[in-house]
Amino acid sequence: xxxxxxxxxxxxxxxxxxxxxxxxxxxxxxxxxxxxxxxxxxxxxxxxxxxxxxxxxxxxxxxxxxxxxxxxxxxxxxxxxxxxxxxxxxxxxxxxxxxxxxxxxxxxxxxxxxxxxxxxxxxxxxxxxxxxxxxxxxxxxxxxxxxxxxxxxxxxxxxxxxxxxxxxxxxxxxxxxxxxxxxxxxxxxxxxxxxxxxxxxxxxxxxxxxxxxxxxxxxxxxxxxxxxxxxxxxxxxxxxxxxxxxxxxxxxxxxxxxxxxxxxxxxxxxxxxxxxxxxxxxxxxxxxxxxxxxxxxxxxxxxxxxxxxxxxxxxxxxxxxxxxxxxxxxxxxxxxxxxxxxxx
Amino acid sequence: xxxxxxxxxxxxxxxxxxxxxxxxxxxxxxxxxxxxxxxxxxxxxxxxxxxxxxxxxxxxxxxxxxxxxxxxxxxxxxxxxxxxxxxxxxxxxxxxxxxxxxxxxxxxxxxxxxxxxxxxxxxxxxxxxxxxxxxxxxxxxxxxxxxxxxxxxxxxxxxxxxxxxxxxxxxxxxxxxxxxxxxxxxxxxxxxxxxxxxxxxxxxxxxxxxxxxxxxxxxxxxxxxxxxxxxxxxxxxxxxxxxxxxxxxxxxxxxxxxxxxxxxxxxxxxxxxxxxxxxxxxxxxxxxxxxxxxxxxxxxxxxxxxxxxxxxxxxxxxxxxxxxxxxxxxxxxxxxxxxxxxxx
Numbered sequence: 239x240x241x242x243x244x245x246x247x248x249x250x251x252x253x254x255x256x257x258x259x260x261x262x263x264x265x266x267x268x269x270x271x272x273x274x275x276x277x278x279x280x281x282x283x284x285x286x287x288x289x290x291x292x293x294x295x296x297x298x299x300x301x302x303x304x305x306x307x308x309x310x311x312x313x314x315x316x317x318x319x320x321x322x323x324x325x326x327x328x329x330x331x332x333x334x335x336x337x338x339x340x341x342x343x344x345x346x347x348x349x350x351x352x353x354x355x356x357x358x359x360x361x362x363x364x365x366x367x368x369x370x371x372x373x374x375x376x377x378x379x380x381x382x383x384x385x386x387x388x389x390x391x392x393x394x395x396x397x398x399x400x401x402x403x404x405x406x407x408x409x410x411x412x413x414x415x416x417x418x419x420x421x422x423x424x425x426x427x428x429x430x431x432x433x434x435x436x437x438x439x440x441x442x443x444x445x446x447x448x449x450x451x452x453x454x455x456x457x458x459x460x461x462x463x464x465x466x467x468x469x470x471x472x473x474x475x476x477x478x479x480x481x482x483x484x485x486x487x488x489x490x491x492x493x494x495x496x497x498x499x500x501x502x503x504x505x506x507x508x509x510x511x512x513x514x515x516x517x518x519x520x521x522x523x524x525x526x527x528x529x530x531x532x533x534x535x536x537x538x539x540x541x542x543x544x545x546x547x548x549x550x551x552x553x554x555x556x557x558x559x560x561x562x563x564x565x566x567x568x569x570x571x572x573x574x575x576x577x578x579x580x581x582x
Numbered sequence: 583x584x585x586x587x588x589x590x591x592x593x594x595x596x597x598x599x600x601x602x603x604x605x606x607x608x609x610x611x612x613x614x615x616x617x618x619x620x621x622x623x624x625x626x627x628x629x630x631x632x633x634x635x636x637x638x639x640x641x642x643x644x645x646x647x648x649x650x651x652x653x654x655x656x657x658x659x660x661x662x663x664x665x666x667x668x669x670x671x672x673x674x675x676x677x678x679x680x681x682x683x684x685x686x687x688x689x690x691x692x693x694x695x696x697x698x699x700x701x702x703x704x705x706x707x708x709x710x711x712x713x714x715x716x717x718x719x720x721x722x723x724x725x726x727x728x729x730x731x732x733x734x735x736x737x738x739x740x741x742x743x744x745x746x747x748x749x750x751x752x753x754x755x756x757x758x759x760x761x762x763x764x765x766x767x768x769x770x771x772x773x774x775x776x777x778x779x780x781x782x783x784x785x786x787x788x789x790x791x792x793x794x795x796x797x798x799x800x801x802x803x804x805x806x807x808x809x810x811x812x813x814x815x816x817x818x819x820x821x822x823x824x825x826x827x828x829x830x831x832x833x834x835x836x837x838x839x840x841x842x843x844x845x846x847x848x849x850x851x852x853x854x855x856x857x858x859x860x861x862x863x864x865x866x867x868x869x870x871x872x873x874x875x876x877x878x879x880x881x882x883x884x885x886x887x888x889x890x891x892x893x894x895x896x897x898x899x900x901x902x903x904x905x906x907x908x909x910x911x912x913x914x915x916x917x918x919x920x921x922x923x924x925x926x
Contacts, residue, residue, distance in 0.1 A: 323781065385839055395776045398784050432739045432827040437667060440742050440824075464831030468839040477828075480784075483776040484825045485832045487808030492836040495729055495812040499871065503864035510864055516857035520847035527843065 240532045241419075241562035242279050248569055250283040255564060256338040256347035259290030260317035261354025263551045266294050269353060272548075272557025273309070274302035276565075279558075282308045284565060287347055289334040291315055312337060318358045320550065327358035328365055335359060339366045342543040349544035349564035351535075353557060356547055360396050363538050363545045370573060372580040373540040375400075377408045377479070378547065379415050380536035382489065383528055384470030390416045390425070391467065391475040394536055395483035402445035405429065405476055407580075409450045409458075411539040412474040414575035419566055420473075428462035428472030430481055436461070446476070455579040464488075493528050531556035535563030540576070544568045584876045585763075585906035586623050592913055594627040599908060600682040600691035603634030604661035605698020607895045610634050610642060613697060616892075616901025617653070618646035620909075623902075626652045628909060631691055633678040635659055656681060662702045664894065671702030672709055679703060683710045686887040693888035693908035695879075697901060700891060704740050707882050707889045714917060716924040717884040719744075721752045721823070722891065723759050724880035726833065727872055728814030734760045734769070735811065735819040738880055739827035746789035749773065749820055751924075753794045753802075755883040756818040758919035763910055764817075772806035772816030774825055780805070790820070799923040808832075837872050875900035879907030884920070888912045 257273050259266045273286050285308050288295060292313040299305060316332040330336060335354050341347040343366045352359050356378075364376055379392030392412045397404065409427050416425035429447055431439040436447075438461060450458040459472045464485055467475050477485065500521070504514035514521070526532070530549065534556040538545040544567050548560035601617050603610045617630050629652050632639060636657040643649060660676045674680060679698050685691040687710045696703050700722075708720055723736030736756045741748065753771050760769035773791055775783040780791075782805060794802040803816045808829055811819050821829065844865070848858035858865070870876070874893065878900040882889040888911050892904035 383839070385842065398776075430828060432742075432824055435665075464828040464833075465835030465838070467832060468835040480776055481825045481828045484774060484808040484821075484829050488811060488829045488832045489808075489836045491809030491812040492833045493840060494809070495727070496837060496840050496868070496872065498729065499868050500864075503861070503868065506864065509860045513857040513860035513864075516853045517847070517861070520844075520850060520854055520857075524840070524843050524847065528840065 241535065241559045241566060242276070245279045245562040245565060248566065250280055250565070250569065253283065253565065253569070254285040254287055254347045255561065256287045256289065256341035256350040257561070258335045258338040258350065258352035258354055259288045259295055260334040261352040262548065265353060266290050266298060268552065268554055268557055270295060270298040270302060271554035273561060274305045275554050275558035276561035277304035277308055279562065280565070284308065285310065287312060287338070287341055289314060289338045290317070318355050320355050322355055322358055324357040324361035327355065328361050336362050336366070339363050339545060342545065343367055348568035349546060351546045351548060351561050351564050353548035353550050353552065353560070356395070359545065359547055360538060363541055367541040367543040367545070369540050370542055370576060372577070373407050373411070375404055375407070376538050376540035377411060378536045379412055379539045381420065381533050382467065382486070383533065384468045386470030388420060389467065389470055389473055389475060390420070391477065391482060391486065392539060393477060393479040393482050394486050395479045396538070397479035399480070400442065400478035402442045402449060405443065405446035405478065406449035407540065409456060409474065409476045410453070410579045411576050412476055413456055414572055414579055415537065415539060416473050418570045418572045418575050419563065422473050424457050425473035426457050426459040427474045427476060428459050430475055430477035430485065431461035431463065434461050434463060453579070453581050455581070490530060532559055535560030537563070537567060542573070544572065585879065585903045585910060586620070588910060589623050589906040592910065594624055594909070594913065597627065597909065597913070598629040598631055598691045599905065600631045600633065600685035600694040601905070602679045602682040602694065602696035602698055603632045603639055604678040605696040606892065609697060610638050612896065612898055612901055614639060614642040614646060615898035617905060618649045619898050619902035620905035621648035621652055623906065624909070628652065629654065631656060631685055633658055633681045634661070662699050664699050666699055666702055668701040668705035671699065672705050680706050683707050683889060686889065687711055692912035693890060695890045695892060695905050695908050697892035697894050697896065697904070700739065703889065703891055704882060707885055711885040711887040711889070713884050714886055714920060716921070717751050717755070719748055719751070720882050720884035721755060722880045723756055723883045725764065725877050726811065726830070727877065728812050730814030732764060732877070733811065733814055733817055733819060734764070735821065735826060735830065736883060737821060737823040737826050738830050739823045740882070741823035743824070744786065744822035746786045746793060749787065749790035749822065750793035751884065753790070753800060753818065753820045754797070754923045755920050756820055757800055758916055758923055759881065759883060760817050762914045762916045762919050763907065766817050768801050769817035770801050770803040771818045771820060772803050774819055774821035774829065775805035775807065778805050778807060797923070797925050799925070834874060876903060879904030881907070881911060886917070888916065
């Protein structure tokens with residue numbers, strides 16, 4: 239079930255969330271429309287704090303009926319662009335991104351969502367919210383499709399290198415993420431490696447396996463190879479940020495390669511056009527199953543506050559899913575779940 | 583064009599190649615049948631040295647007409663299994679794998695092909711053949727499908743970590759591989775990274791980009807992200823062995839996830855069965871385009887001799903492609919091409 243549909247079933251009361259309305263390739267149009275779609279599912283019970291340029295947001299808001307009575311516009315002319323270096327972005331304290339994250343810090347909002355520059359979001363969030371006690375580095379975690387059921391993968395690129403301790407902490411956070419967001423009671427955990435045998439991989443990954451095994455809250459299963467992510471043989475795939483990012487993007491690229499080929503073939507001949515008509519529902523199901531919009535929303539795990547990163551190029555449906563993911567994670571208190579699993 | 587078809591156009595004279603007949607999940611059945619299929623395309627001009635257990639190979643050879651007059655069976659009862667550690671495998675000097683590689687060392691064969699244990703093959707090959715002058719570490723390189731045309735990727739898992747110098751040498755070897763095997767006159771080169779901007783990634787990868795740019799034989803293009811591999815925006819993707827392996831296997835896994843879904847959908851209803859009939863040719867084209875068998879055969883680049891690794895679970899068509907790839911690489915002298923591009 240998608241985050242938006244899960245959201246419908248939640249008890250929501252007096253919640254405020256912060257939206258960086260200016261972040262992303264098609265902001266603020268997509269962010270406002272996405273927030274409006276999320277507001278439809280929350281039925282006015284969630285207040286949307288919209289950070290951005292008033293002159294640009296006001297005309298867009300006029301067409302957004304669901305947001306009408308449940309938003310507050312906080313004007314700021316400053317924004318972070320996709321080219322800004324994280325170090326420069328951190329110095330701009332009046333950007334829509336920084337103000338949205340500050341709202342989480344000040345407890346004015348239970349979560350912040352941004353489709354902007356990932357490096358800047360990571361830097362600003364870490365500076366403002368600090369890492370949870372027992373977590374040395376934050377990680378980017380998200381949900382991916384698999385043959386069996388959705389799987390959680392992290393880190394998707396917040397870090398370049400990871401020590402055994404980092405990987406272990408990612409496992410704790412991924413475990414809590416799978417329990418809270420997907421409702422898996424006892425998620426199985428795997429470490430992304432270049433072979434499944436225990437002798438494979440470097441020292442850090444082998445030591446990480448031992449640390450995970452030693453934590454009674456966690457269910458360590460095995461090393462997993464790239465092709466096993468989509469087989470769903472574990473519920474949580476733990477990776478260093480570099481190879482996790484490569485795996486995520488390679489999966490996206492391969493899915494696009496195949497879907498592009500199918501689209502082309504379906505237009506190729508008269509017979510294929512008929513086949514396309516007959517296969518319409520099936521292809522829609524396939525699209526639905528693989529659609530990155532329904533998996534949109536990666537959490538900056540490990541901070542004192544919830545920050546969700548939306549894909550920069552998504553549309554309103556994708557952005558609404560990121561918003562829904564943030565609300566679900568906050569409402570079900572992911573950070574308490576993480577703290578409980580950190581064995582001292 | 584696949585390696586087998588390219589093979590047909592080659593001038594082949596008095597060539598011998600060495601086959602580890604006992605390596606792979608379905609050896610020796612698949613290796614012998616695969617060699618027989620390759621023999622069909624080489625029309626008796628290539629001699630196949632088959633290393634393995636005579637008692638097992640003889641009955642299989644009786645059914646292999648194309649191999650009949652162009653093979654030599656070299657009996658050895660020893661073989662390397664998939665569970666053998668590389669260090670143990672190296673000590674067995676009478677394994678079919680070691681003897682096949684020794685045939686290359688002794689110039690009795692121009693190349694060796696094995697579908698056996700990758701770690702063992704790498705260790706035995708490196709010990710027997712040693713690295714080329716100017717190459718500090720061998721790398722595993724292969725061809726992958728993309729939207730535009732096939733691309734070369736390396737290292738696919740021979741190494742765990744890579745320095746800037748290693749990555750640079752991989753670029754030289756990948757460039758020669760693309761020129762020799764695919765006939766690309768001036769392959770463009772990209773480094774696999776977590777972002778395309780020049781500030782992205784660690785120090786080693788940034789330094790590698792500078793080294794590649796400084797070599798006049800190479801055409802450096804940019805950092806590439808995982809999703810850009812299958813877009814074909816560069817001809818050669820250079821990666822450290824860990825993330826290269828993850829990318830390769832993740833792409834395979836995603837392709838399987840989607841094709842499994844399509845297969846299931848095509849059996850779902852009466853309409854879908856008709857759609858499947860109408861779409862038969864298209865789906866065959868898709869399968870053909872993505873079929874890992876036609877890309878089978880990864881070279882252990884950087885050694886004084888040609889060793890090609892076949893996927894362990896492939897069938898005779900896949901194994902024949904690995905054999906054809908080895909013959910093409912040897913016949914067109916990939917190692918001289920590499921040496922020419924290594925600027926002192």
